Amino acid sequence: MVLRQQVKNINASGLLNLAILGVLLLLYAPILLHWLDGWLHKNISTEHEYFSHGIIGLPFAAYLSWINRKKWRRLPDTIHPLGAVFLLLGTVFYLSGVTEWVNLSLPVILVGLCLWFKGISGLGLQGFPLLLVFLATPTALPYLIAPYTSPLQSFIAGTAGFILNQFGMEVTVYEINLYVGGRIVEVAPYCAGLKMLFTTLYVGLMLLYWTDALSSRRTTISFLCIAAIVSTSANIIRNTLLTFFHGTGQEAAFRWLHEGWGGDFYSACMLVSLVPLLNWINNYFSTSPETQQEAES
Structure with missing residues (x-):
């Protein structure tokens, strides 16, 4: 009888999980497909293009949640009161019809589900995937930041x-404008370079x-600070090349690097360089005298 009851509980839990997953897919599959189409074809708003790192980040978050599924099952079922608050808030966001709130309802509801089923321990287990989502x-964060980027724009223009x-x-720089040819x-x-910076840190x-x-x-x-410097330097070089191409009348090369796949290729090469950078930092700290002293103590 006990074994039969356990089987019933497992089946009921599995059905509930499938039902929740099905509801989430019905609610958010159209939104996620809209994001993906906009990021791939660049037919989404300029501000939303800043989050195109979600192309790799969202599948990675789903993968991390999947490999943590056994740990999730072993956690005790604990209902945290904040779970209901987040679920209600996410529902209000979704039903508001405001694009920004509808988008934010996804991570809010996911946080609410973690708290509702597994409490704080469940939220901690899925914390990093939720952060990626x-x-x-x-x-609207890029839109809010844009008015305050003028010092960075002037610095890039002057350096280029x-x-x-x-x-x-012969190049003349006036504020954020470069006059050449x-x-x-x-x-x-x-x-x-904010988009590249966001992607680099992500x-x-x-x-x-x-x-x-x-x-x-x-x-x-150390890694994130150096990565930010690498991203800013790469963006300065890119703007320098764009200025050179436009100033010398090489419009095809300008469009290739500015709007075409050349810009994506350039960004991808910069992101690949983060791998040896992280390896170097890890090796540096692992062989530093301070680290060895801490290990000995």
């Missing part, structure tokens, strides 16, 4: 102009988690 959810002057090109090149807010977090380096505060801070 939240950071890949399109919001300085580099081109060293190669003998009778043409004007503007370092617009969306050319300030992929950096994934690499830190995958290599189990996220637990080391020193490695994490």
Whole structure:
């Protein structure tokens, strides 16, 4: 009788999980497909393109949740009151019809489900996948940041102009505009490299988690800071090339790097460089005298 009751409980739990998964798919599959189509074909709003790292981040989050499924089952069933609050809040967001709130309802409801079924321990187990989902959810954050990027735009314009002057090109820089060859090149807010920076930090977090380096505060801070510098430097080089192409009338090359697959290829190469960078930082700290002293003590 006990065995039969356990089988019934397992079947009921499995059916409930399938029902919840089915409801989530019905609610969010159209939204996720809309994001994916917009990110791939760049027919989504400019602000939402900033979150195109979700192409790799969301599947990775789903994969992490899947491999944690056995640990999830072993956790005691504990209902946390905040679970109901998050579920209600996510429902309100979804039913509001406001794009930003509908988007945010996904991570909010997922947090609510974790708290409702497994409590704080469940939220802790799925914490990193939930963080990846939240950071890949399109919001108005880039639109809010854009008005404050003028110092970065001016810095990029000035640096690009300085580099081109060293190669003998006559370039005049005025605020965020570069004048070269009778043409004007503007370092617009969306050319300030924020998208590349967001993607770099997002992929950096994934690499830190995958290599189990996220637990080391020193490695994490050092890697993310250097990665941000690499991203900013790569964006300066890209804007320098764009200015050179536009100023010399090479419009095909300009479009290839600015709007075509050349820009994606350039970003991909920069992201690949993060792998040896993280390996170098790990090796550096593992062989440093401070680390060896801590290990001996």
